[in-house]
Amino acid sequence: MPRWRIGYRTIKTAIGAALAIFIAELLELEFFVSAGIIAVLCISVTKKESLRASWERFVACLIGLGYASILFEVIGYHPVSIAVIFLLFIPTAVAVGVKKGIVTSVVIMLHLYMYETVSVSIWVNEVLLIVIGVGVALIMNMYMPSAEKPLILKQVKLEECFEKIWREYSRYLRDGDTSWDGREIAVASSFIEEGKSLALKNVDNHFLRHDDYFYHYFKMREKQLDIIERILPFISTLDRTVVQGEKIAVYMDELSQAVTPGNTAGYYLMRLDELRDEMKEMKLPSSRTEFEVRSSLFYILHELEEYLLIKKMFKPDPKRTRTISGKRLNRDSHKRNTN
Structure with a gap:
């Protein structure tokens, strides 16, 4: 049976998620808990891996927002639209080399589905969630125990x-x-x-x-x-x-x-x-x-x-x-x- 313990990465993940949610909530952003989810996904085992993962998720989220904004407005806000968006977005993310950001982008794109509209303020909200989640994860990953x-x-x-x-x-x-x-x-x-x-x-x-x-x-x-x-x-x-x-x-x-x-x-x-x-x-x-x-x-x-x-x-x-x-x-x- 594996030994139960709390490692440094677990501590960083817990603090990072809480801090990201706190900042997003303090700024009164919609879906502020998503900032914590993004922070958790961006915390990695090494600094370079964290930087790569954060960049991929940021770019993927912007691509996903672009697809969702256009297709939801053209096709409408219903499940069929989600299927079409995923069929186009996932191959694009893989082709661009940001496949690690697919899961994070799905969360962001579904926010638009719940809003049932697209506006500048919504885009600002979503981009801030991404920036906060990614930024907090990068700060948390600045500390790595010496090997x-x-x-x-x-x-x-x-x-x-x-x-x-x-x-x-x-x-x-x-x-x-x-x-x-x-x-x-x-x-x-x-x-x-x-x-x-x-x-x-x-x-x-x-x-x-x-x-x-x-x-x-x-x-x-x-x-x-x-x-x-x-x-x-x-x-x-x-x-x-x-x-x-x-x-x-x-x-x-x-x-x-x-x-x-x-x-x-x-x-x-x-x-x-x-x-x-x-x-x-x-x-x-x-x-x-x-x-x-x-x-x-x-x-x-x-x-x-x-x-x-x-x-x-x-x-x-x-x-x-x-x-x-x-x-x-x-x-x-x-x-x-x-x-």
């Missing part, structure tokens, strides 16, 4: 999963330990999807800057996780009797200690080249089994290189890197104090 902290938290948790995965790969290669259930791979995938979704909302909450750092970060980790998953079946073909496996295990231990938002890929690519050169100098395989093992090893090295190149192309944000590093230090300090 920075939740995004940083997901980033830290995701990197903990990556650290765990590399450590478990290393343990298998070194000790043949098969107790790991691979849970961190599924958890990491979940963090990535949640992080991308939240990052996109964060981008849409900034009008003057395109802050897409977190989205690119989670996309980068998504590509790396694909590589981690591809490596898994090849890791399982190796055993601890292979000396090269021990070397790769040591390297993966080093990788597990370097999963950070900062870019340390250059150093580990250099270490990877050294490891590849070292393996090339070893004796050629003398059996089919040894050949298959050696092939798996070189495939793993190739995938590790791809993993690091993806990170190398990512441009970290120095400010956020310092913030996240600070959180890591605090977390590690807390662990030491509680152990």
Whole structure:
């Protein structure tokens, strides 16, 4: 059963609807409650979405008023007229790109049906209802809670999963330990999807800057996780009797200690080249089994290189890197104090 709670959007919707109705009633507008309905419909999850929705509803309402004013006067004020208006208005709204305003416009057009006449004062009344509803919604949407902290938290948790995965790969290669259930791979995938979704909302909450750092970060980790998953079946073909496996295990231990938002890929690519050169100098395989093992090893090295190149192309944000590093230090300090 979903947990019952009152979120910030619910609070904004309640306040916005009440404020819009209060202003419309204060101005003695007809159908003043419609201002509250418009305000509720225009409150969205992001600032940019709210602006787009408000603009669409405003334009759609003006188009709807135009259709209703002409057709009601020409055909008359009866249900058939409403059907004709909808048949013309809805395709027009979709063609113009303001389909989100269809429902709001229907409310406004039906006001004319109830008036059974069209006049300048009625138009002024309806336009004021639209302006009040849209305006109050825009004001309410100026406040959006910062997604920075939740995004940083997901980033830290995701990197903990990556650290765990590399450590478990290393343990298998070194000790043949098969107790790991691979849970961190599924958890990491979940963090990535949640992080991308939240990052996109964060981008849409900034009008003057395109802050897409977190989205690119989670996309980068998504590509790396694909590589981690591809490596898994090849890791399982190796055993601890292979000396090269021990070397790769040591390297993966080093990788597990370097999963950070900062870019340390250059150093580990250099270490990877050294490891590849070292393996090339070893004796050629003398059996089919040894050949298959050696092939798996070189495939793993190739995938590790791809993993690091993806990170190398990512441009970290120095400010956020310092913030996240600070959180890591605090977390590690807390662990030491509680152990």
